[in-house]
Amino acid sequence: xxxxxxxxxxxxxxxxxxxxxxxxxxxxxxxxxxxxxxxxxxxxxxxxxxxxxxxxxxxxxxxxxxxxxxxxxxxxxxxxxxxxxxxxxxxxxxxxxxxxxxxxxxxxxxxxxxxxxxxxxxxxxxxxxxxxxxxxxxxxxxxxxxxxxxxxxxxxxxxxxxxxxxxxxxxxxxxxxxxxxxxxxxxxxxxxxxxxxxxxxxxxxxxxxxxxxxxxxxxxxxxxxxxxx
Amino acid sequence: xxxxxxxxxxxxxxxxxxxxxxxxxxxxxxxxxxxxxxxxxxxxxxxxxxxxxxxxxxxxxxxxxxxxxxxxxxxxxxxxxxxxxxxxxxxxxxxxxxxxxxxxxxxxxxxxxxxxxxxxxxxxxxxxxxxxxxxxxxxxxxxxxxxxxxxxxxxxxxxxxxxxxxxxxxxxxxxxxxxxxxxxxxxxxxxxxxxxxxxxxxxxxxxxxxxxxxxxxxxxxxxxxxxxxxxxxxxxxxxxxxxxxxxxxxxxxxxxxxxxxxxxxxxxxxxxxxxxxxxxxxxxxxxxxxxxxxxxxxxxxxx
Numbered sequence: 001x002x003x004x005x006x007x008x009x010x011x012x013x014x015x016x017x018x019x020x021x022x023x024x025x026x027x028x029x030x031x032x033x034x035x036x037x038x039x040x041x042x043x044x045x046x047x048x049x050x051x052x053x054x055x056x057x058x059x060x061x062x063x064x065x066x067x068x069x070x071x072x073x074x075x076x077x078x079x080x081x082x083x084x085x086x087x088x089x090x091x092x093x094x095x096x097x098x099x100x101x102x103x104x105x106x107x108x109x110x111x112x113x114x115x116x117x118x119x120x121x122x123x124x125x126x127x128x129x130x131x132x133x134x135x136x137x138x139x140x141x142x143x144x145x146x147x148x149x150x151x152x153x154x155x156x157x158x159x160x161x162x163x164x165x166x167x168x169x170x171x172x173x174x175x176x177x178x179x180x181x182x183x184x185x186x187x188x189x190x191x192x193x194x195x196x197x198x199x200x201x202x203x204x205x206x207x208x209x210x211x212x213x214x215x216x217x218x219x220x221x222x223x224x225x226x227x228x229x
Numbered sequence: 230x231x232x233x234x235x236x237x238x239x240x241x242x243x244x245x246x247x248x249x250x251x252x253x254x255x256x257x258x259x260x261x262x263x264x265x266x267x268x269x270x271x272x273x274x275x276x277x278x279x280x281x282x283x284x285x286x287x288x289x290x291x292x293x294x295x296x297x298x299x300x301x302x303x304x305x306x307x308x309x310x311x312x313x314x315x316x317x318x319x320x321x322x323x324x325x326x327x328x329x330x331x332x333x334x335x336x337x338x339x340x341x342x343x344x345x346x347x348x349x350x351x352x353x354x355x356x357x358x359x360x361x362x363x364x365x366x367x368x369x370x371x372x373x374x375x376x377x378x379x380x381x382x383x384x385x386x387x388x389x390x391x392x393x394x395x396x397x398x399x400x401x402x403x404x405x406x407x408x409x410x411x412x413x414x415x416x417x418x419x420x421x422x423x424x425x426x427x428x429x430x431x432x433x434x435x436x437x438x439x440x441x442x443x444x445x446x447x448x449x450x451x452x453x454x455x456x457x458x459x460x461x462x463x464x465x466x467x468x469x470x471x472x473x474x475x476x477x478x479x480x481x482x483x484x485x486x487x488x489x490x491x492x493x494x495x496x497x498x499x500x501x502x503x504x505x506x507x508x509x510x511x512x513x514x515x516x517x518x519x520x521x522x523x524x525x526x527x528x529x530x531x532x
Contacts, residue, residue, distance in 0.1 A: 024283055024315060024316055025283045025284075025285070025316060026500070029283065029285055029287070029290060032284070032285065032287035032289065032290055033286065033287065035287075036285070092316060092317055093285050093317060095314065095316075
Protein backbone atom coordinates (compact mmCIF):
# COMPACT_ATOMS: atom_id res chain seq x y z
CA UNK A 1 0.00 0.00 0.00
CA UNK A 2 2.20 2.83 -1.30
CA UNK A 3 0.12 5.70 0.08
CA UNK A 4 -0.27 4.05 3.44
CA UNK A 5 3.41 3.24 3.69
CA UNK A 6 4.22 6.94 3.57
CA UNK A 7 1.38 7.78 5.93
CA UNK A 8 2.07 5.08 8.46
CA UNK A 9 5.80 4.29 8.44
CA UNK A 10 7.54 4.47 11.81
CA UNK A 11 9.31 7.70 10.79
CA UNK A 12 6.15 9.43 9.65
CA UNK A 13 4.34 8.15 12.73
CA UNK A 14 6.98 9.74 14.99
CA UNK A 15 6.85 12.99 12.98
CA UNK A 16 3.05 13.06 13.03
CA UNK A 17 2.97 12.35 16.76
CA UNK A 18 5.46 15.11 17.48
CA UNK A 19 3.62 17.50 15.19
CA UNK A 20 0.18 16.87 16.65
CA UNK A 21 1.53 16.91 20.21
CA UNK A 22 3.17 20.28 19.68
CA UNK A 23 0.49 21.96 17.53
CA UNK A 24 -2.93 20.80 18.73
CA UNK A 25 -4.99 23.12 16.53
CA UNK A 26 -5.54 23.87 12.85
CA UNK A 27 -4.34 26.86 10.82
CA UNK A 28 -7.96 28.05 10.64
CA UNK A 29 -8.18 28.11 14.44
CA UNK A 30 -4.81 29.84 14.68
CA UNK A 31 -5.87 32.72 12.42
CA UNK A 32 -9.30 33.05 14.03
CA UNK A 33 -7.59 33.22 17.42
CA UNK A 34 -4.99 35.69 16.20
CA UNK A 35 -7.78 37.94 14.92
CA UNK A 36 -9.57 37.75 18.27
CA UNK A 37 -6.31 38.35 20.14
CA UNK A 38 -5.50 41.41 18.03
CA UNK A 39 -8.94 42.87 18.76
CA UNK A 40 -8.54 42.15 22.47
CA UNK A 41 -5.19 43.92 22.86
CA UNK A 42 -5.84 46.80 20.45
CA UNK A 43 -4.31 49.48 20.33
CA UNK A 44 -1.12 48.12 21.91
CA UNK A 45 0.05 47.12 18.42
CA UNK A 46 0.35 50.84 17.61
CA UNK A 47 2.30 51.51 20.81
CA UNK A 48 4.85 48.81 20.01
CA UNK A 49 4.99 49.82 16.34
CA UNK A 50 5.96 53.31 17.50
CA UNK A 51 8.60 51.87 19.83
CA UNK A 52 9.91 49.75 16.97
CA UNK A 53 10.16 52.78 14.71
CA UNK A 54 12.13 54.45 17.48
CA UNK A 55 14.55 51.51 17.35
CA UNK A 56 15.14 52.21 13.65
CA UNK A 57 15.72 55.89 14.48
CA UNK A 58 18.27 54.91 17.14
CA UNK A 59 20.01 52.64 14.67
CA UNK A 60 20.52 55.36 12.11
CA UNK A 61 21.07 58.42 14.34
CA UNK A 62 23.63 58.99 17.10
CA UNK A 63 21.14 59.75 19.87
CA UNK A 64 22.35 59.82 23.53
CA UNK A 65 21.73 56.51 25.37
CA UNK A 66 20.27 54.96 22.23
CA UNK A 67 21.69 51.53 23.05
CA UNK A 68 20.03 51.52 26.46
CA UNK A 69 16.74 52.75 24.99
CA UNK A 70 16.83 49.94 22.43
CA UNK A 71 17.50 47.38 25.16
CA UNK A 72 14.61 48.68 27.22
CA UNK A 73 12.21 48.53 24.26
CA UNK A 74 13.26 44.95 23.52
CA UNK A 75 12.75 43.95 27.16
CA UNK A 76 9.26 45.47 27.11
CA UNK A 77 8.44 43.66 23.84
CA UNK A 78 9.60 40.26 25.13
CA UNK A 79 7.81 40.72 28.44
CA UNK A 80 4.58 41.77 26.76
CA UNK A 81 4.69 38.95 24.19
CA UNK A 82 5.35 36.38 26.91
CA UNK A 83 2.60 37.60 29.21
CA UNK A 84 -0.17 38.53 26.79
CA UNK A 85 0.37 36.33 23.72
CA UNK A 86 1.69 33.12 25.28
CA UNK A 87 0.38 33.07 28.86
CA UNK A 88 -2.70 35.22 28.45
CA UNK A 89 -4.08 33.89 25.20
CA UNK A 90 -2.49 31.01 23.33
CA UNK A 91 -1.70 28.83 26.37
CA UNK A 92 -5.39 27.96 26.55
CA UNK A 93 -5.08 26.44 23.06
CA UNK A 94 -1.68 24.84 23.55
CA UNK A 95 -0.03 24.00 26.86
CA UNK A 96 3.44 24.41 25.26
CA UNK A 97 2.82 28.16 25.27
CA UNK A 98 3.43 28.15 29.03
CA UNK A 99 6.97 26.95 28.33
CA UNK A 100 7.56 29.30 25.40
CA UNK A 101 6.07 32.21 27.36
CA UNK A 102 8.60 31.42 30.09
CA UNK A 103 11.39 31.73 27.53
CA UNK A 104 10.10 35.19 26.58
CA UNK A 105 10.00 36.31 30.21
CA UNK A 106 13.52 34.98 30.81
CA UNK A 107 14.77 36.92 27.80
CA UNK A 108 13.10 40.09 29.12
CA UNK A 109 14.88 39.59 32.45
CA UNK A 110 18.21 38.90 30.70
CA UNK A 111 17.85 42.08 28.65
CA UNK A 112 17.26 44.09 31.82
CA UNK A 113 20.27 42.51 33.52
CA UNK A 114 22.43 43.29 30.48
CA UNK A 115 21.14 46.85 30.51
CA UNK A 116 21.99 47.21 34.18
CA UNK A 117 25.48 45.86 33.49
CA UNK A 118 25.99 48.49 30.80
CA UNK A 119 26.24 46.08 27.88
CA UNK A 120 24.12 48.27 25.61
CA UNK A 121 26.38 51.29 25.96
CA UNK A 122 28.41 51.03 22.76
CA UNK A 123 26.08 50.58 19.79
CA UNK A 124 27.53 50.49 16.32
CA UNK A 125 25.98 51.43 13.00
CA UNK A 126 24.65 48.50 11.00
CA UNK A 127 22.53 48.65 7.85
CA UNK A 128 21.55 45.03 8.53
CA UNK A 129 19.94 46.22 11.75
CA UNK A 130 17.74 48.77 10.06
CA UNK A 131 16.74 46.27 7.36
CA UNK A 132 15.86 43.53 9.82
CA UNK A 133 13.98 45.85 12.16
CA UNK A 134 12.01 47.29 9.24
CA UNK A 135 11.08 43.85 7.94
CA UNK A 136 9.92 42.74 11.37
CA UNK A 137 7.95 45.91 11.93
CA UNK A 138 6.26 46.36 8.58
CA UNK A 139 7.09 43.79 5.92
CA UNK A 140 6.13 40.77 8.02
CA UNK A 141 2.73 42.05 9.13
CA UNK A 142 1.88 43.35 5.66
CA UNK A 143 3.00 40.27 3.75
CA UNK A 144 -0.21 38.52 4.88
CA UNK A 145 -1.99 40.28 2.01
CA UNK A 146 0.07 38.18 -0.39
CA UNK A 147 -1.44 35.08 1.21
CA UNK A 148 -4.99 36.41 1.00
CA UNK A 149 -5.51 37.19 4.65
CA UNK A 150 -6.57 40.33 6.43
CA UNK A 151 -4.41 42.74 8.43
CA UNK A 152 -6.32 41.62 11.52
CA UNK A 153 -4.89 38.11 11.11
CA UNK A 154 -1.26 39.04 11.49
CA UNK A 155 1.26 39.40 14.29
CA UNK A 156 2.99 42.62 15.30
CA UNK A 157 6.24 43.49 17.06
CA UNK A 158 5.85 43.39 20.83
CA UNK A 159 2.56 41.54 20.67
CA UNK A 160 3.39 38.37 18.71
CA UNK A 161 6.47 36.14 18.68
CA UNK A 162 7.83 36.11 15.14
CA UNK A 163 7.88 39.88 14.44
CA UNK A 164 9.38 40.35 17.90
CA UNK A 165 12.12 37.87 17.02
CA UNK A 166 12.91 39.60 13.74
CA UNK A 167 13.08 43.07 15.30
CA UNK A 168 15.18 41.67 18.14
CA UNK A 169 17.63 40.16 15.68
CA UNK A 170 18.04 43.51 13.99
CA UNK A 171 18.29 45.47 17.22
CA UNK A 172 20.82 43.15 18.85
CA UNK A 173 23.11 43.28 15.82
CA UNK A 174 23.34 47.00 16.36
CA UNK A 175 23.01 47.41 20.11
CA UNK A 176 24.73 44.44 21.71
CA UNK A 177 26.55 42.39 19.07
CA UNK A 178 29.00 40.72 21.44
CA UNK A 179 26.54 39.64 24.11
CA UNK A 180 26.18 36.05 22.99
CA UNK A 181 23.95 35.07 25.90
CA UNK A 182 21.29 37.41 24.55
CA UNK A 183 21.15 35.40 21.32
CA UNK A 184 20.52 32.01 22.88
CA UNK A 185 16.89 32.34 23.94
CA UNK A 186 15.85 34.11 20.70
CA UNK A 187 17.49 31.24 18.80
CA UNK A 188 15.47 28.76 20.87
CA UNK A 189 12.30 30.79 20.34
CA UNK A 190 13.01 30.84 16.58
CA UNK A 191 13.13 27.04 16.52
CA UNK A 192 9.83 26.97 18.44
CA UNK A 193 8.33 29.39 15.90
CA UNK A 194 9.52 27.24 12.99
CA UNK A 195 7.41 24.26 14.05
CA UNK A 196 3.99 25.86 13.40
CA UNK A 197 5.46 27.83 10.48
CA UNK A 198 6.27 24.60 8.68
CA UNK A 199 3.51 22.31 9.88
CA UNK A 200 0.37 24.47 9.73
CA UNK A 201 1.88 26.10 7.50
CA UNK A 202 2.28 29.84 8.20
CA UNK A 203 4.12 31.19 5.20
CA UNK A 204 5.01 34.58 6.64
CA UNK A 205 6.58 32.83 9.59
CA UNK A 206 9.11 31.36 7.25
CA UNK A 207 10.78 34.62 8.23
CA UNK A 208 11.52 32.82 11.48
CA UNK A 209 13.84 30.61 9.47
CA UNK A 210 15.60 33.66 8.13
CA UNK A 211 15.94 34.99 11.66
CA UNK A 212 17.37 31.72 12.86
CA UNK A 213 19.87 31.71 10.00
CA UNK A 214 20.89 35.28 10.87
CA UNK A 215 21.27 34.33 14.52
CA UNK A 216 23.49 31.40 13.69
CA UNK A 217 25.61 33.43 11.29
CA UNK A 218 25.99 36.20 13.85
CA UNK A 219 26.89 33.79 16.59
CA UNK A 220 29.56 32.28 14.38
CA UNK A 221 31.01 35.62 13.30
CA UNK A 222 30.86 37.07 16.81
CA UNK A 223 32.73 34.04 18.12
CA UNK A 224 35.27 34.41 15.33
CA UNK A 225 35.80 38.11 16.15
CA UNK A 226 36.28 37.24 19.79
CA UNK A 227 38.84 34.59 18.90
CA UNK A 228 40.64 37.11 16.71
CA UNK A 229 40.72 39.59 19.59
CA UNK B 230 -18.86 7.86 -4.17
CA UNK B 231 -15.82 9.52 -2.57
CA UNK B 232 -15.76 11.70 0.57
CA UNK B 233 -15.81 14.92 -1.43
CA UNK B 234 -18.88 13.84 -3.44
CA UNK B 235 -20.60 12.62 -0.29
CA UNK B 236 -19.89 15.91 1.47
CA UNK B 237 -21.02 17.98 -1.53
CA UNK B 238 -24.28 16.09 -1.72
CA UNK B 239 -25.03 16.40 1.96
CA UNK B 240 -23.97 20.03 2.12
CA UNK B 241 -26.10 20.89 -0.90
CA UNK B 242 -29.12 19.25 0.68
CA UNK B 243 -28.73 21.03 4.01
CA UNK B 244 -27.07 19.60 7.08
CA UNK B 245 -30.00 18.97 9.35
CA UNK B 246 -32.55 17.84 6.84
CA UNK B 247 -30.93 15.57 4.35
CA UNK B 248 -27.85 13.52 5.14
CA UNK B 249 -28.59 10.74 2.67
CA UNK B 250 -26.87 8.12 4.79
CA UNK B 251 -28.74 9.18 7.88
CA UNK B 252 -32.18 9.60 6.45
CA UNK B 253 -31.99 6.35 4.51
CA UNK B 254 -31.05 4.69 7.72
CA UNK B 255 -33.64 6.46 9.80
CA UNK B 256 -35.25 3.24 10.88
CA UNK B 257 -31.92 1.59 11.20
CA UNK B 258 -30.29 2.38 14.52
CA UNK B 259 -26.58 2.58 14.98
CA UNK B 260 -25.05 -0.61 16.33
CA UNK B 261 -24.19 -0.80 19.98
CA UNK B 262 -21.88 -2.99 22.02
CA UNK B 263 -21.88 -3.98 25.67
CA UNK B 264 -19.40 -2.66 28.23
CA UNK B 265 -18.17 -6.00 29.61
CA UNK B 266 -17.97 -4.87 33.24
CA UNK B 267 -21.64 -3.82 33.38
CA UNK B 268 -23.46 -5.09 30.31
CA UNK B 269 -24.59 -1.53 29.49
CA UNK B 270 -24.73 -0.93 25.73
CA UNK B 271 -23.13 2.09 24.04
CA UNK B 272 -23.15 3.06 20.34
CA UNK B 273 -20.15 1.77 18.40
CA UNK B 274 -19.38 5.26 17.17
CA UNK B 275 -18.28 8.00 19.50
CA UNK B 276 -16.50 11.26 18.86
CA UNK B 277 -12.92 12.35 19.59
CA UNK B 278 -12.13 16.01 20.19
CA UNK B 279 -8.31 16.21 19.85
CA UNK B 280 -7.54 19.26 17.66
CA UNK B 281 -11.04 19.36 16.12
CA UNK B 282 -12.77 20.91 19.14
CA UNK B 283 -9.79 23.03 20.21
CA UNK B 284 -11.20 26.11 18.49
CA UNK B 285 -10.50 28.76 21.12
CA UNK B 286 -12.83 31.70 21.61
CA UNK B 287 -14.07 32.10 18.02
CA UNK B 288 -17.89 32.14 18.01
CA UNK B 289 -17.97 31.07 14.37
CA UNK B 290 -15.84 28.00 15.00
CA UNK B 291 -17.66 27.16 18.23
CA UNK B 292 -20.96 27.21 16.37
CA UNK B 293 -19.50 24.91 13.75
CA UNK B 294 -18.56 22.54 16.57
CA UNK B 295 -22.16 22.79 17.74
CA UNK B 296 -23.30 21.63 14.28
CA UNK B 297 -20.92 18.68 14.51
CA UNK B 298 -22.37 17.73 17.87
CA UNK B 299 -25.97 18.14 16.67
CA UNK B 300 -25.19 15.86 13.73
CA UNK B 301 -23.49 13.39 16.05
CA UNK B 302 -26.50 13.03 18.33
CA UNK B 303 -29.00 13.10 15.46
CA UNK B 304 -27.10 10.24 13.83
CA UNK B 305 -27.11 8.09 16.95
CA UNK B 306 -23.63 8.79 18.36
CA UNK B 307 -23.02 8.40 22.07
CA UNK B 308 -19.55 8.79 23.54
CA UNK B 309 -17.76 12.14 23.50
CA UNK B 310 -14.14 11.77 24.50
CA UNK B 311 -11.90 14.65 25.54
CA UNK B 312 -9.02 15.59 27.83
CA UNK B 313 -7.64 18.60 29.68
CA UNK B 314 -4.66 18.24 27.33
CA UNK B 315 -6.83 19.23 24.35
CA UNK B 316 -6.65 22.99 24.89
CA UNK B 317 -10.12 24.54 24.80
CA UNK B 318 -11.89 21.33 23.71
CA UNK B 319 -13.60 20.68 27.04
CA UNK B 320 -14.74 24.29 27.27
CA UNK B 321 -16.13 24.08 23.72
CA UNK B 322 -17.94 20.81 24.53
CA UNK B 323 -19.53 22.56 27.52
CA UNK B 324 -20.50 25.49 25.30
CA UNK B 325 -22.15 23.15 22.77
CA UNK B 326 -23.91 20.91 25.30
CA UNK B 327 -25.41 23.97 26.97
CA UNK B 328 -26.99 24.94 23.65
CA UNK B 329 -28.50 21.51 23.00
CA UNK B 330 -31.43 19.86 24.75
CA UNK B 331 -30.35 17.15 27.24
CA UNK B 332 -29.06 14.13 25.32
CA UNK B 333 -30.04 10.72 26.67
CA UNK B 334 -27.38 8.99 24.63
CA UNK B 335 -24.48 11.19 25.81
CA UNK B 336 -21.72 9.08 27.30
CA UNK B 337 -19.30 11.64 28.72
CA UNK B 338 -15.66 10.58 28.78
CA UNK B 339 -12.66 12.65 29.69
CA UNK B 340 -9.24 12.14 31.22
CA UNK B 341 -6.95 13.13 34.02
CA UNK B 342 -3.60 14.32 32.71
CA UNK B 343 -1.34 15.60 35.44
CA UNK B 344 0.86 14.40 38.27
CA UNK B 345 -0.08 14.15 41.99
CA UNK B 346 -3.38 13.31 43.63
CA UNK B 347 -4.31 16.90 44.52
CA UNK B 348 -3.71 18.25 41.03
CA UNK B 349 -5.55 15.28 39.53
CA UNK B 350 -8.63 15.95 41.66
CA UNK B 351 -8.46 19.65 40.86
CA UNK B 352 -8.24 18.85 37.15
CA UNK B 353 -11.17 16.41 37.20
CA UNK B 354 -13.31 18.92 39.09
CA UNK B 355 -12.36 21.55 36.55
CA UNK B 356 -13.49 19.18 33.77
CA UNK B 357 -16.84 18.72 35.54
CA UNK B 358 -17.26 22.49 35.59
CA UNK B 359 -16.25 22.92 31.93
CA UNK B 360 -18.63 20.22 30.71
CA UNK B 361 -21.25 21.09 33.34
CA UNK B 362 -21.40 17.38 34.17
CA UNK B 363 -22.08 16.29 37.74
CA UNK B 364 -21.04 12.71 37.03
CA UNK B 365 -18.78 11.70 34.17
CA UNK B 366 -19.62 8.34 32.66
CA UNK B 367 -15.98 7.55 32.13
CA UNK B 368 -12.79 9.03 33.60
CA UNK B 369 -9.54 7.80 32.06
CA UNK B 370 -5.89 8.20 32.96
CA UNK B 371 -4.33 9.96 29.98
CA UNK B 372 -1.22 8.34 28.52
CA UNK B 373 -0.53 6.57 31.84
CA UNK B 374 0.53 9.85 33.51
CA UNK B 375 1.01 9.09 37.24
CA UNK B 376 -1.43 6.20 36.82
CA UNK B 377 -0.82 4.53 40.19
CA UNK B 378 -1.86 7.71 42.02
CA UNK B 379 -4.91 8.44 39.88
CA UNK B 380 -6.08 4.82 39.92
CA UNK B 381 -6.74 5.12 43.65
CA UNK B 382 -8.65 8.37 43.17
CA UNK B 383 -10.74 6.85 40.38
CA UNK B 384 -11.62 3.87 42.58
CA UNK B 385 -12.74 6.25 45.33
CA UNK B 386 -14.75 8.38 42.90
CA UNK B 387 -16.38 5.29 41.47
CA UNK B 388 -17.35 4.07 44.92
CA UNK B 389 -18.77 7.52 45.68
CA UNK B 390 -20.62 7.48 42.32
CA UNK B 391 -18.79 10.57 41.09
CA UNK B 392 -17.86 8.58 37.96
CA UNK B 393 -19.40 5.42 36.52
CA UNK B 394 -16.40 3.81 34.84
CA UNK B 395 -12.61 4.11 34.92
CA UNK B 396 -10.11 3.65 32.13
CA UNK B 397 -6.56 4.09 30.87
CA UNK B 398 -5.39 5.45 27.54
CA UNK B 399 -2.47 5.58 25.18
CA UNK B 400 -2.11 6.60 21.54
CA UNK B 401 0.29 6.48 18.60
CA UNK B 402 1.55 3.06 19.78
CA UNK B 403 3.21 4.50 22.90
CA UNK B 404 4.30 2.16 25.74
CA UNK B 405 2.28 -0.87 24.66
CA UNK B 406 4.31 -3.22 26.87
CA UNK B 407 3.59 -1.32 30.07
CA UNK B 408 0.01 -0.66 28.93
CA UNK B 409 -0.65 -4.38 28.46
CA UNK B 410 0.83 -5.16 31.86
CA UNK B 411 -1.49 -2.62 33.50
CA UNK B 412 -4.46 -4.01 31.58
CA UNK B 413 -3.65 -7.52 32.81
CA UNK B 414 -2.85 -6.62 36.42
CA UNK B 415 -5.21 -3.75 37.31
CA UNK B 416 -8.96 -3.38 37.24
CA UNK B 417 -10.12 -0.79 34.74
CA UNK B 418 -13.42 -0.85 32.85
CA UNK B 419 -12.05 0.71 29.65
CA UNK B 420 -8.81 0.77 27.67
CA UNK B 421 -8.27 3.30 24.89
CA UNK B 422 -5.53 3.02 22.26
CA UNK B 423 -4.76 3.48 18.55
CA UNK B 424 -5.84 0.92 16.00
CA UNK B 425 -6.48 1.21 12.28
CA UNK B 426 -5.94 -0.73 9.06
CA UNK B 427 -2.37 0.56 8.73
CA UNK B 428 -1.41 0.50 12.42
CA UNK B 429 -2.38 -2.94 13.69
CA UNK B 430 0.12 -3.26 16.50
CA UNK B 431 -2.78 -3.43 18.98
CA UNK B 432 -3.87 -6.76 17.45
CA UNK B 433 -0.80 -8.48 18.91
CA UNK B 434 -1.26 -7.70 22.59
CA UNK B 435 -3.74 -5.00 23.59
CA UNK B 436 -6.90 -6.27 21.88
CA UNK B 437 -6.37 -9.86 23.12
CA UNK B 438 -5.61 -8.52 26.63
CA UNK B 439 -8.86 -6.54 26.63
CA UNK B 440 -10.82 -9.61 25.51
CA UNK B 441 -9.15 -11.77 28.18
CA UNK B 442 -9.73 -9.25 30.95
CA UNK B 443 -13.26 -8.24 29.97
CA UNK B 444 -12.42 -4.60 29.28
CA UNK B 445 -14.27 -2.28 26.95
CA UNK B 446 -12.05 -0.93 24.14
CA UNK B 447 -12.15 2.59 22.68
CA UNK B 448 -10.20 3.03 19.47
CA UNK B 449 -8.60 6.40 18.79
CA UNK B 450 -7.08 7.58 15.47
CA UNK B 451 -9.06 5.15 13.25
CA UNK B 452 -8.06 7.33 10.25
CA UNK B 453 -4.49 7.95 11.46
CA UNK B 454 -5.57 11.56 11.93
CA UNK B 455 -6.77 11.82 8.35
CA UNK B 456 -3.56 10.48 6.80
CA UNK B 457 -5.23 7.24 5.72
CA UNK B 458 -8.11 9.03 4.02
CA UNK B 459 -5.63 11.31 2.27
CA UNK B 460 -3.57 8.40 0.99
CA UNK B 461 -6.57 6.33 -0.13
CA UNK B 462 -8.97 8.95 -1.46
CA UNK B 463 -7.81 8.64 -5.08
CA UNK B 464 -7.75 4.84 -5.06
CA UNK B 465 -10.79 2.83 -6.13
CA UNK B 466 -12.89 1.07 -3.55
CA UNK B 467 -13.10 -2.69 -4.15
CA UNK B 468 -16.06 -3.79 -6.27
CA UNK B 469 -17.31 -5.89 -3.33
CA UNK B 470 -17.45 -2.90 -0.93
CA UNK B 471 -21.21 -2.71 -1.37
CA UNK B 472 -21.53 -6.19 0.17
CA UNK B 473 -20.69 -4.68 3.55
CA UNK B 474 -22.60 -1.43 2.98
CA UNK B 475 -19.51 0.62 2.18
CA UNK B 476 -19.66 3.53 -0.26
CA UNK B 477 -16.64 5.58 0.82
CA UNK B 478 -13.15 5.06 2.21
CA UNK B 479 -13.95 6.48 5.68
CA UNK B 480 -16.77 3.94 5.97
CA UNK B 481 -14.41 1.21 4.82
CA UNK B 482 -11.76 2.19 7.38
CA UNK B 483 -14.25 2.49 10.24
CA UNK B 484 -15.96 -0.81 9.45
CA UNK B 485 -12.58 -2.52 9.53
CA UNK B 486 -11.90 -1.16 13.03
CA UNK B 487 -15.41 -1.72 14.39
CA UNK B 488 -15.57 -5.30 13.15
CA UNK B 489 -12.76 -6.45 15.43
CA UNK B 490 -14.57 -8.51 18.05
CA UNK B 491 -12.72 -6.89 20.99
CA UNK B 492 -13.56 -3.31 19.95
CA UNK B 493 -16.41 -1.60 21.80
CA UNK B 494 -16.38 1.75 20.00
CA UNK B 495 -14.26 4.03 17.85
CA UNK B 496 -13.92 7.79 18.28
CA UNK B 497 -13.07 9.45 14.95
CA UNK B 498 -12.63 13.21 15.26
CA UNK B 499 -13.82 15.81 12.79
CA UNK B 500 -14.65 19.50 12.67
CA UNK B 501 -16.89 19.01 9.64
CA UNK B 502 -20.59 18.18 10.26
CA UNK B 503 -20.89 16.41 6.91
CA UNK B 504 -17.90 14.20 7.71
CA UNK B 505 -19.52 13.39 11.05
CA UNK B 506 -22.70 12.31 9.28
CA UNK B 507 -20.68 10.15 6.93
CA UNK B 508 -18.71 8.57 9.77
CA UNK B 509 -21.88 7.62 11.60
CA UNK B 510 -23.17 5.62 8.65
CA UNK B 511 -20.32 3.17 9.23
CA UNK B 512 -21.96 2.13 12.48
CA UNK B 513 -25.02 0.80 10.68
CA UNK B 514 -25.77 -2.34 8.74
CA UNK B 515 -23.64 -5.38 8.33
CA UNK B 516 -20.15 -5.64 9.79
CA UNK B 517 -17.40 -7.59 8.03
CA UNK B 518 -16.68 -11.08 9.35
CA UNK B 519 -13.15 -12.44 9.85
CA UNK B 520 -12.85 -13.53 6.23
CA UNK B 521 -14.05 -10.18 4.93
CA UNK B 522 -11.68 -8.35 7.29
CA UNK B 523 -8.76 -10.27 5.80
CA UNK B 524 -10.02 -9.43 2.32
CA UNK B 525 -10.20 -5.73 3.25
CA UNK B 526 -6.69 -5.79 4.65
CA UNK B 527 -5.24 -7.59 1.64
CA UNK B 528 -6.93 -5.16 -0.73
CA UNK B 529 -5.50 -2.10 1.02
CA UNK B 530 -2.05 -3.67 1.33
CA UNK B 531 -2.02 -4.38 -2.41
CA UNK B 532 -2.90 -0.82 -3.41
